Amino acid sequence: MAVTGARTAAIIGGGVIGGGWAARFALMGWNVRIHDTDPDAARKIGAVIKRARAAMPGLWDVALPDEGKVSFHDDLAETVSGAEWIQESVPERLDLKHEIYAAIQAACTETAIIGSSTSGFRPSELSEGAARPGQIIVAHPFNPVYLLPLVEIVTGPGTGDARIERIRTTLRDIGSHPLFLRREIDAHIADRLLEAVWREALWLVSDGVADTAEIDDAIRYGFGLRWAQMGLFETYRIAGGEAGMRQFLTQFGPALKWPWSKLTDVPDLTDELVETIASQSEAQSGAYSIADLERIRDANLVSILRGLKARDWGAGRLLNAADRRVGGAPKGLDAMSLTGPLPTGARAVPLDWSDHNGHMTEHRYLQAFGDATDRFLALIGCDADYIARGQSFFTAETHIRHLSEVRAGARITLDTQLLLAEGRRVRIFHRMWADSRLVATAEHMLVHVDLESRRAAAPPPDLRDRLARIAKAHAHLPQPEGAGPRSDDRSRAKARRRRTSRSRAIFRAGCPPPWCLERTASDGPGRDRPDAPAPRAAPAA
Numbered sequence: 052m053a054v055t056g057a058r059t060a061a062i063i064g065g066g067v068i069g070g071g072w073a074a075r076f077a078l079m080g081w082n083v084r085i086h087d088t089d090p091d092a093a094r095k096i097g098a099v100i101k102r103a104r105a106a107m108p109g110l111w112d113v114a115l116p117d118e119g120k121v122s123f124h125d126d127l128a129e130t131v132s133g134a135e136w137i138q139e140s141v142p143e144r145l146d147l148k149h150e151i152y153a154a155i156q157a158a159c160t161e162t163a164i165i166g167s168s169t170s171g172f173r174p175s176e177l178s179e180g181a182a183r184p185g186q187i188i189v190a191h192p193f194n195p196v197y198l199l200p201l202v203e204i205v206t207g208p209g210t211g212d213a214r215i216e217r218i219r220t221t222l223r224d225i226g227s228h229p230l231f232l233r234r235e236i237d238a239h240i241a242d243r244l245l246e247a248v249w250r251e252a253l254w255l256v257s258d259g260v261a262d263t264a265e266i267d268d269a270i271r272y273g274f275g276l277r278w279a280q281m282g283l284f285e286t287y288r289i290a291g292g293e294a295g296m297r298q299f300l301t302q303f304g305p306a307l308k309w310p311w312s313k314l315t316d317v318p319d320l321t322d323e324l325v326e327t328i329a330s331q332s333e334a335q336s337g338a339y340s341i342a343d344l345e346r347i348r349d350a351n352l353v354s355i356l357r358g359l360k361a362r363d364w365g366a367g368r369l370l371n372a373a374d375r376r377v378g379g380a381p382k383g384l385d386a387m388s389l390t391g392p393l394p395t396g397a398r399a400v401p402l403d404w405s406d407h408n409g410h411m412t413e414h415r416y417l418q419a420f421g422d423a424t425d426r427f428l429a430l431i432g433c434d435a436d437y438i439a440r441g442q443s444f445f446t447a448e449t450h451i452r453h454l455s456e457v458r459a460g461a462r463i464t465l466d467t468q469l470l471l472a473e474g475r476r477v478r479i480f481h482r483m484w485a486d487s488r489l490v491a492t493a494e495h496m497l498v499h500v501d502l503e504s505r506r507a508a509a510p511p512p513d514l515r516d517r518l519a520r521i522a523k524a525h526a527h528l529p530q531p532e533g534a535g536p537r538s539d540d541r542s543r544a545k546a547r548r549r550r551t552s553r554s555r556a557i558f559r560a561g562c563p564p565p566w567c568l569e570r571t572a573s574d575g576p577g578r579d580r581p582d583a584p585a586p587r588a589a590p591a592a
C-alpha cells in the first residue's frame with residue numbers, strides 16, 4: 052500500500068480539522084490513512100482535499116513533492132500500524148479521546164507521535180490512564196489546517212527531548228509552524244485569546260449593542276487587518292508613538308481597570324440569544340453557502356499570505372523559509388545537462404492567479420516566464436550579486452502564446468532554450484508545461500546593460516563563455532514551434548524595417564529603440580549614436 056520512501060500519517064476523526072490535516076500531509080507528499088466512524092467521511096474529506104489542492108500548493112514558489120496516497124480504513128489498528136504521526140481529531144470529549152488513545156496505543160509503534168487537535172484539554176488530562184503517557188501531546192492547529200501554519204504544541208514531562216525534536220522537524224517538514232508552550236494551560240495560548248474576544252462579542256449581541264455583521268466589520272475593517280501581520284504587542288508598540296511600549300502602557304494602562312470588558316463572565320446561551328445570533332448571522336452571510344464561504348476564505352487567505360510573502364514578513368517570512376527547505380539549493384549550470392532546454396521553474400498555480408474565467412490570468416504568465424528568465428540569468432551568472440556590481444539584462448521584447456488553459460493548483464514546469472547569444476543580445480524561448488501538456492510559450496529578447504549609464508553594454512567574458520556553452524549545445528535543438536525567425540532572417544528583416552521606420556519608431560513612448568537593441572559586438576563603433584537613449588523596457592531581474 053505504501054509508496055516507497057513516502058512517510059505515513061494516520062488521521063483519527065476526519066471532520067473539519069482531521070480533513071484539513073489529511074490534506075496538508077497528503078499535499079506535502081505523505082501517505083495518509085484515515086479512520087472515521089461516519090460513513091460519509093470519504094466524501095467530506097474529498098471535498099476538503101479538493102479545496103486544499105487549489106489553494107495550498109500555490110502558497111509555495113517551488114514545487115511540492117508528489118501528492119501522497121490517501122486511504123480510508125474501518126479498522127483503527129490497521130490505520131495507525133506503522134504510522135509515524137498519528138493525529139487524533141475526534142470531537143472535544145475527554146472520555147472519547149481516552150478510548151481512542153487506548154486503541155491507538157495498542158496498535159501503533161512506541162516511536163509514533165500521537166498528536167491531539169484538542170482546542171482546550173491539557174496533555175496531563177489527555178494522557179490520564181494511558182499506556183505510554185509521554186507519547187500523547189497536544190498539536191492544536193487552526194482552521195483551515197492546510198493554509199494556516201500555526202500548530203500549538205503542548206508536551207508533558209514524559210515527552211522527552213528526542214520526541215520534541217521530531218515534533219519540531221516533522222511539523223516544519225509539512226510547512227507548519229510549531230509553537231511550543233512553556234507549560235500546559237487550559238485552551239493553550241490562542242484559544243485563550245480567542246475565547247476572550249468571543250465572549251465579548253457574545254455580550255455585545257446579547258446586550259443589543261451590535262449585531263453579528265457590525266462586530267465582524269469592527270474586526271475586518273480594523274484591528275483584524277493589523278493582527279494578520281503584527282499581532283498585538285508589536286501593533287501596540289507602534290501605537291505608543293516614538294516612546295513605544297512604555298508610553299503605550301502608561302497611556303492606556305489605567306483603562307484596563309475600567310469596566311471595558313466582561314472578562315470571564317459568559318452570557319447565558321438562552322434559546323432567545325441563540326436565535327438572535329443565528330438569524331443575524333443568516334442575514335449577514337446567508338447569501339453564501341458554507342462551501343462558498345470556505346472557497347472565499349481560502350482565496351482571501353492565499354492573497355494575504357502571498358502578500359506577506361512578498362514583504363518577507365510574519366507568516367510570509369515563514370513561508371519563504373519553507374520554500375527554501377522544500378526547494379533546496381538551486382542547481383548550478385555545471386550540474387546540468389545542456390543537451391536539452393534548461394529547467395527554469397516548477398511550481399503550482401496560486402489561487403490568486405486565477406481570473407473570472409476560472410483559469411490562470413494573462414499577466415501571471417508573464418510573472419511565471421519572468422521568474423524563469425531570472426532563473427536562466429542566474430544560471431549564466433547574472434544573479435543578485437552580479438546586478439549589485441552594476442550590470443544586468445533588460446527585457447526588450449516579449450512574445451507570449453497561450454496554448455491551453457491551466458487552473459489554480461495545477462503544477463507547472465518551465466524550461467528554457469537559448470536561441471541566440473550575440474553581442475549584447477540574448478534571445479530565449481521558454482515553454483510552460485502542465486504535466487506533459489504544453490500550455491504556453493514565451494520568447495524574450497534581452498539586452499545586457501550597464502546599470503550606471505543605463506545603456507547596452509557587452510557582457511563580461513565569463514558570462515559570454517557560459518552563454519556560448521549553452522548556445523553551442525542548444526544549436527543542435529530544433530527551432531521551437533512558435534519561435535520567431537532565426538537570427539539571420541531576423542537581422543535581415545530588422546534591417547529592412549530599420550531603413551523604413553527608424554525615425555518613427557525610436558521615440559515612441561515606452562518602445563525600446565530597435566537600433567539600440569540590434570547592435571552587436573560586430574556592429575563596430577561606426578554605428579554608435581551619441582544621442583542614443585537608454586533602453587526603456589522593464590528590468591528582467
Ligand SMILES: NC(=O)C1=CN([C@@H]2O[C@H](COP(=O)(O)OP(=O)(O)OC[C@H]3O[C@@H](n4cnc5c(N)ncnc54)[C@H](O)[C@@H]3O)[C@@H](O)[C@H]2O)C=CC1
Pocket residue numbers: 063064065066067068069086087088089092139140141142143144168169170171191192193194
Ligand atoms: N473546528 C475547529 O475550528 C477546530 C477544532 N479543533 C479540535 O479538533 C477536534 C475535532 O474537531 P472538528 O474537526 O471541528 O469536529 P468534527 O465534528 O468536524 O469532526 C469530528 C470527526 O470525528 C469523527 N468521529 C467521531 N467519533 C469517532 C470515533 N470514535 N472514531 C473515529 N472518528 C470519530 C466524526 O465522524 C467526525 O468526522 C476537536 O478536538 C476540536 O476541539 C481544533 C482547532 C479548530
Ligand SMILES: C[N+](C)(C)CC(=O)CC(=O)[O-]
Pocket residue numbers: 169170192193194242245
Ligand atoms: C473555536 N475553536 C476553539 C474550536 C477554535 C480553535 O480551536 C482554533 C481555530 O481554528 O480558531
